[in-house]
Amino acid sequence: MTVGIIGYGRFGRILATILKAGYDLKIYDPFSTDVPDKYRCAQLGDVCSQSLVFVAVPIRDFLNVIKDIRSHIGEKTTVIDVCSVKKYPAEVMEKNLPSHAGIICSHPMFGPDSYSQYREQKMVMHPLRDIYFRYDSLKDYFKSHSIRIVEMTPEEHDRQAAVSQGITHFIGRVLEKADVKSTEINTLGFTDLLAVIEQTCNDSLELFKDLQRFNPYTNETILQLEDAIRHIHSSFNSPECQDED
Numbered sequence: 001m002t003v004g005i006i007g008y009g010r011f012g013r014i015l016a017t018i019l020k021a022g023y024d025l026k027i028y029d030p031f032s033t034d035v036p037d038k039y040r041c042a043q044l045g046d047v048c049s050q051s052l053v054f055v056a057v058p059i060r061d062f063l064n065v066i067k068d069i070r071s072h073i074g075e076k077t078t079v080i081d082v083c084s085v086k087k088y089p090a091e092v093m094e095k096n097l098p099s100h101a102g103i104i105c106s107h108p109m110f111g112p113d114s115y116s117q118y119r120e121q122k123m124v125m126h127p128l129r130d131i132y133f134r135y136d137s138l139k140d141y142f143k144s145h146s147i148r149i150v151e152m153t154p155e156e157h158d159r160q161a162a163v164s165q166g167i168t169h170f171i172g173r174v175l176e177k178a179d180v181k182s183t184e185i186n187t188l189g190f191t192d193l194l195a196v197i198e199q200t201c202n203d204s205l206e207l208f209k210d211l212q213r214f215n216p217y218t219n220e221t222i223l224q225l226e227d228a229i230r231h232i233h234s235s236f237n238s239p240e241c242q243d244e245d
Contacts, residue, residue: 001024001051002026003023003050003051004027004028006028006057007055008032014110015054015082016039027047028041044068044072045072051077052080053077058207059085060213063096070101076102079103081105082107083107085158085161085210086155086157087216090126093128101129103128103130104125104135104138106126107161109121109150113203114199121147122149122150123142123147125152126152166218167225168196169203170222172199176197
């Protein structure tokens with residue numbers, strides 16, 4: 001089976017690495033000069049006619065790309081997104097893709113800096129419109145590559161990701177802005193904190209903004225975090241914390 005990939009950015013490369021072990025690939029990305037010649041497609045329609053088509057583009061570009069490909073989708077094609085949020089791309093695909101297109105939602109819980117074929121990874125998947133019954137075989141393929149599948153609806157994914165992902169990226173960016181750096185007396189916990197800065201800030205600022213903007217639950221989570229920071233900070237001056245005369 002031939003799989004199409006639209007987008008060959010940092011994650012598109014990882015996706016191609018995982019898929020090329022079991023599928024023939026066709027890749028379309030007019031803005032990348034790094035696509036290997038044996039996979040490169042000059043025409044969008046060549047990629048969109050394949051049985052499986054992964055859309056690996058930034059979240060902010062997702063709507064426009066889906067609108068661009070909808071007239072090219074083959075009669076028995078299933079489209080899979082890999083966005084870091086899920087409600088938004090699910091709604092975009094349901095609204096804009098033709099009725100004959102299958103739809104599978106996914107979020108690989110790893111990226112270019114954390115992926116390793118030598119340790120188990122996690123990936124969220126949901127069969128939004130699995131009319132060609134490709135969901136199970138795709139799950140099995142990823143499982144065979146040490147990727148554990150977590151089945152979850154787009155809404156539940158975003159609720160949990162607002163905590164696990166939204167807070168992590170937010171704190172990483174805040175610590176970078178505060179110019180937090182390594183010291184000569186790092187504790188183990190502080191070393192782990194520095195790793196959070198490195199991991200989150202190595203991703204693009206655009207991705208960080210998209211995680212905040214396109215997950216409907218992230219803003220509420222961040223506001224709760226800010227309230228907690230103010231509460232704990234103010235407690236320093238509470239009577240319980242004052243030294244007795």
